[in-house]
Amino acid sequence: xxxxxxxxxxxxxxxGKTTATANLGLGLAKNDRKVALVDGDIGLRNLDIIMGLxxxxxxxxxxxxxxxxxLRQALVKDKRFPHLALLPASQVDQKEAxxxxxxxxxxxxxxxxxxxxxxxxxxxxxxxxxxAVAGADEAIVITTPDVSPVRDADRVIGLLQQSLGDPQLIIxxxxxxxxxxxxxxxxxxxxxxxxxxxxxxxxxxxxxLVAGNRGTPVVLNEKSxxxxxxxxxxxxxxxxxxxxxxxxxxxxxxxxxxxxxTRR
Amino acid sequence: MAWGTFVQKLFGNKGSAGLAKxxxxxxxxxxxxxxxxxxxxxxxxxxxxxxxxxIAIDSxxxxxxxxxxxxxxxxxxxxxxxxxxxxxxxxKRHAG
Numbered sequence: 625x626x627x628x629x630x631x632x633x634x635x636x637x638x639x640g641k642t643t644a645t646a647n648l649g650l651g652l653a654k655n656d657r658k659v660a661l662v663d664g665d666i667g668l669r670n671l672d673i674i675m676g677l678x679x680x681x682x683x684x685x686x687x688x689x690x691x692x693x694x695l696r697q698a699l700v701k702d703k704r705f706p707h708l709a710l711l712p713a714s715q716v717d718q719k720e721a722x723x724x725x726x727x728x729x730x731x732x733x734x735x736x737x738x739x740x741x742x743x744x745x746x747x748x749x750x751x752x753x754x755x756a757v758a759g760a761d762e763a764i765v766i767t768t769p770d771v772s773p774v775r776d777a778d779r780v781i782g783l784l785q786q787s788l789g790d791p792q793l794i795i796x797x798x799x800x801x802x803x804x805x806x807x808x809x810x811x812x813x814x815x816x817x818x819x820x821x822x823x824x825x826x827x828x829x830x831x832x833l834v835a836g837n838r839g840t841p842v843v844l845n846e847k848s849x850x851x852x853x854x855x856x857x858x859x860x861x862x863x864x865x866x867x868x869x870x871x872x873x874x875x876x877x878x879x880x881x882x883x884x885x886t887r888r
Numbered sequence: 889m890a891w892g893t894f895v896q897k898l899f900g901n902k903g904s905a906g907l908a909k910x911x912x913x914x915x916x917x918x919x920x921x922x923x924x925x926x927x928x929x930x931x932x933x934x935x936x937x938x939x940x941x942x943i944a945i946d947s948x949x950x951x952x953x954x955x956x957x958x959x960x961x962x963x964x965x966x967x968x969x970x971x972x973x974x975x976x977x978x979x980k981r982h983a984g
Contacts (some may be wrong), residue, residue, distance in 0.1 A: 771908050771915075778916045806903020813909045817916055 629731050629741040631760035634778030637746050637747030639768045645744040646674045646842040651858025652713040653705040657739040662711045664756035665746040669713035676839020686714040689726045719751045724758035731759025763791035769809040792823035799828040824857035826850050941946050944970040
């Protein structure tokens, strides 16, 4: 088997990379795919706690790279989905403890056993970014509709295009109300600037924080709007045609009229 | 949209999103150009020299701005022209 390795990245920290990795991993697992999640954030691991798997870690990525254990010994199986596993990061090592060649080797091994390998990239564009991208076949860039994450996303898109080609985009934490009153960039604004393919939009949702508290990502909660959005994104990754629902009131006549008057 | 918001929009108060987009377009274009401060300085120097060969300009007040409202983006050079003319030109004027 040769699975697809996808790196989830953003440049800017705090926009939802780890949350997205957890939810997309679970979303793909719900659709009966074998999924491995790799925490690429050496020294600041968080995918384990978001997934609710923090108490079951024995070995980690650096142990694998150093030959202190076998790859399969380091994989933490998710009890909710037996075909979903997490390769945790080390909390005590530095980013330099692993290099791009070693990452490539680990991801290649995982691709033999899993349909999908999702790599949670650390913030920034230094060594941690280069490691996380090294083993990937494709990339998903996540941003929120704020000025600094969009700017950083553009920078990261430029870097990714040099190695992996065009990434796909997820816009996270979109607020319908703020877009309607003209105080938040809408999806078209973000796409005008970044000029990449839109994979999905995740609405602003307090449930994400609650899910983090509990260690049960929102995609497992069928009533949550953000969970439904992640579910749809997972299906799009699988190649299904799932329309992106309008979150931004673009269709309203007054809204369009307002835009007409204010556009130069 | 509330009527008040609509009236605000009508009179050009577009909310902060429009401003965010305009600012992002400019900053992203600069980022993509990837010009170092040395390269910007070299560009400025070359432009000043070229224009000054033909027109007397106030070199301290020359600005180089990038605009991305149009596609493709534009670079705008604003160079204030000095009123004092070159000797040749002013002689011609007096003669006429």
